[in-house]
Amino acid sequence: MGVAGSGKTTVAKLLAKRLAWPYAEGDDFHPEANVEKMAAGTPLEDEDRWPWLRAVAEWMSAQAADGRSSIVTCSALRRAYRDVLRDANGTVRFAHLAGDRDLVGERIGFRRGHFMPSSLLDSQYETLEDLGDDEDGLVVDIADEPEQIAESIVQGLELRSRNG
Template identity: 50%
Template sequence: MTGFPEPQFAPAAPGAPTVVVVMGVSGSGKSTVAACLAERLGWAFVDGDSFHSAAHIAKMRAGHPLDDDDRAPWLAAIAAWIDLRLQAREPGIVVCSALRRAYRDALVRGRPEVRIAYLHGDRALIEARLAARRGHFMPASLLDTQFAILEPPTAEEGAVTVSVDAPAETVAATIAARLGLREAKPE
């Protein structure tokens, strides 16, 4: 029990695809948890960072946060990936910080098969993770900007909120259970 309200979802139509957007601030473990969840479910996985332009990665690497104009084509590319999954009727998992409600709306609105999993962690834990991370373009110096713009999902968004103070496998299992997702059968 995390103390966060648990949303109630209407069951998806039989065979309906589902896309899970794993969101949270940098350092919350989005990529690691999403990869564990994808493996557990046998679903396709893409890290939203792969949709950033080289210019945007350079901007962040230099310690400058993206603004909404920078984020618009990135969110559109992620939404296009989601639409491709839905059109192909193939489930998938995508990582996207999706820190503001407007960003999540760009990914979810008009797509009832899409669910949000918000990875919540306290600042000290996230800072420690960022300090230990090597080789990522997002510097720890931008964590303040991440928390400054964070608008945690509200109950009306139907997101599941999961604490990241557990191992990634446990967090992934919690997301799967709360969303009612069945694990892939071992071969």
């Protein structure tokens, strides 16, 4: 979880490869109307997010039903959004990729072909609610290299590969 540009996709792909777990890009679950809204520079409202979050949770439940741990990227900025994800079957844990707003803004400036414009970053930080002490997860600093971030997540959440 984390704001746009925090490295969710990069780190998730590293984790999926290392752990041999199925991976899904949360952005792929957005309805076209959400994508168009964000591409136009309009922040999503909760009414836009609920169906998207439920679709992500359904994918997670399907993986759990097939006996698979999985990885999915999702901003999950508010506790209420994470509550929807926690409704998925299985154990849902979060790795919050957190960091300096200027660093994230710089990273977004280098991205190409993504519908999320840098103009929405401030609204993401305004929406962001840190993980609560009672939420299963950890916070990882995005200033580290992606491989180190992935290692911190594996160690911090005590994750195990499907292959061993």
